[in-house]
Amino acid sequence: MSKGKGPLSKLYNVIINSVDVIVPQSMRPFWESPAGPKTVFFWGPLGKWLLVGTGLADVLQRPAQDISLNQSGTLAANGLIWSRYSLGIIPKNYGLHAVNKAVFITQAFLIIKNLS
Known part of the structure; x- marks a missing residue:
């Protein structure tokens, strides 16, 4: 997650949060590494x-x-x-x-x- 406050950081956080819920459990270690x-x-x-x-x-x-x-x-x-x-x-x-x-x-x- 980006800690920035700019528009690109916000867009990045929206994308990551959207994808985060659909990442399968088997891919979690890679996703969270x-x-x-x-x-x-x-x-x-x-x-x-x-x-x-x-x-x-x-x-x-x-x-x-x-x-x-x-x-x-x-x-x-x-x-x-x-x-x-x-x-x-x-x-x-x-x-x-x-x-x-x-x-x-x-x-x-x-x-x-x-x-x-």
Whole structure:
């Protein structure tokens, strides 16, 4: 639950409270966990998977000369830094760790593809 008082916090709380009543008992431990869907620890990594999808689309469709080395290098470094951070915070966020490793691997592949 958000403790904010703004309109987006209120909307978020309405959505969470509405879904809360229909979550099955078997899913309760996941729903209530410190890194579950009620927290940013869940939604941040989920959104970051879009970067992995975009990188994979570049691998499959974009010619090597059209790949930005600066962008790929920055995203690869970002993946490495946040992979380390995700294991240093409490609660440990293995979802964030996995997505950042995937970002690093995808972007490193794009850099290698560009340099070949």
